[in-house]
Amino acid sequence: MNMEQQVVIITGAGSGIGRETAKLLATMGKALVLVDFDDKSGQDTLHAVKEYHQQAIFVQADVSQSNDVKKYVDAAKETFGRIDAFINNAGVLSPPTLLGDLEEETFDRIISVNLKGAFLGLKYVLKEMEQQQSGVIVNTSSAAGIQGQPYLGGYAASKHGVIGLTKTAAMEYGPKGIRVNAICPGGVRTNMTKGLASSPEENGPLRRLADPTEIANVIAFLISQEASYVNGAVVPIDGGLTS
Ligand code: ADP
Secondary structure, three states: OOOOOOEEEEEOOOOHHHHHHHHHHHHOOOEEEEEEOOHHHHHHHHHHHHOOOOOEEEEEOOOOOHHHHHHHHHHHHHHHOOOOEEEEOOOOOOOOEOHHHOOHHHHHHHHHHHHHHHHHHHHHHHHHHHHHOOEEEEEEOOHHHOOOOOOEHHHHHHHHHHHHHHHHHHHHHHHHOEEEEEEEEOOEOOHHHOOOOOOHHHHOOOOOOEOHHHHHHHHHHHOOHHHOOOOOOEEEEOOOOOO
């Protein structure tokens, strides 16, 4: 294990933003711990990453379960000895519906994965990074984390919560040498948005969805030394949608 090599955990690595980020970071020579609920898609990302001959493992885990979160944190430590960066990215969307029609169980599930999952990842990874006195974290929020999102109220609530966690973690752990930031993608061409029809105008001034690589590039920057003074930032990557 090369001490220069950054060790990065990515949750939700099986698809979309997570998979593109894994592929990009592999080309940059990072050691990767890929985490996803879906075994098949996680293995597929591992396979894609291995084409770059990088050191990588896949851990099947549900980010909303603390035992599973401990499992991927322990796997990172046992395999690579430390955690330099954490991409806290796994998430789910629900079918669009008015708040009055949103089932309680559906709301609970979204909060459990998107918000509690983000919290549990932070909780266990920050403990490790605190001991190391170094580390950098990127939480995946959303444009729906900084403005309301009609028909996706549960999702918007969960992603607003992710920003609260991000800003608090940045303030608590900045003095310990750890940076924590959030990204806020608008519409991205992934499995998550497949079922959501949108007109070009609804996608904002650039009139198109983002390619997941356009999100991965910003994540790669935020975990790099070039972003050494960026902490507690909420970074829209939405083509101007929320401007
Ligand atoms: P996006 O990249 O836009 O966030 P995707 O749906 O393409 O959307 O990717 C989300 C990823 O998160 C999927 O691979 C999915 O399997 C994963 N995921 C969803 N829920 C969980 C969970 N509870 N634990 C771990 N991974 C999850």
